Amino acid sequence: MISMKKTALAAAMVMSLGTGVAQAAHVPVVGPVVQFSYAGTFTMLDPGGGFVGSDPALVGSMDMDMGTGAGHASMYPSTTFFGYTWTAHGITLAATGPGTVMATMLFDWGVTANIPVTADFSMTPIGPKTFTITTLDGDFDGIPGNAMCCGPFAGFNATFGGTATIVPVPAAVWLLGSGLLGLVGRRAPKKSA
Numbered sequence: 001m002i003s004m005k006k007t008a009l010a011a012a013m014v015m016s017l018g019t020g021v022a023q024a025a026h027v028p029v030v031g032p033v034v035q036f037s038y039a040g041t042f043t044m045l046d047p048g049g050g051f052v053g054s055d056p057a058l059v060g061s062m063d064m065d066m067g068t069g070a071g072h073a074s075m076y077p078s079t080t081f082f083g084y085t086w087t088a089h090g091i092t093l094a095a096t097g098p099g100t101v102m103a104t105m106l107f108d109w110g111v112t113a114n115i116p117v118t119a120d121f122s123m124t125p126i127g128p129k130t131f132t133i134t135t136l137d138g139d140f141d142g143i144p145g146n147a148m149c150c151g152p153f154a155g156f157n158a159t160f161g162g163t164a165t166i167v168p169v170p171a172a173v174w175l176l177g178s179g180l181l182g183l184v185g186r187r188a189p190k191k192s193a
Helices: 002-017 019-026 171-185
Strands: 033-045 051-065 070-076 086-097 100-109 112-125 130-135 157-166
Touching (some): 033 070, 051 157, 070 100, 112 157
Antiparallel strands (some): 033 051, 033 157, 051 070, 070 086, 086 100, 112 130, 130 157
């Protein structure tokens, strides 16, 4: 039964993120959700594609439901951006094709809040558990990222790059799962009349 679920999960991973993710299918997961840790860089580009600024030590996490291709993410900035603290929140993920994901988020910078940002990115396997994250040119203007619609950075592009690594499921979770499976399979003894 567990082997069949792993096979189904591997198939779902291939369909959601592309054939390269099949390399990661042997990583133990409980259910269809796979968790990733993220480390990389946030870079802002001006409307002409010029470098504006960056946060070189961005960290975070992602979870992807390999059955639906949907997920969520968190980002934790390490530096201020032009003297103001910035955050990204309400981050949702959606697989858009083999090895590609679209992230939508709200960007806060200083006193300006909830600027909508969209970023399309690729997840390219570089090992059995590690993927390179690269922001794509989602609006096809020749500049990586999607132009922001409003706020102090209207027309600017937020880009993200780095690596995402699958977080292994602790052995205790597997033990709990197998114990629950054993309880489900156990039947109460029949009472004799």
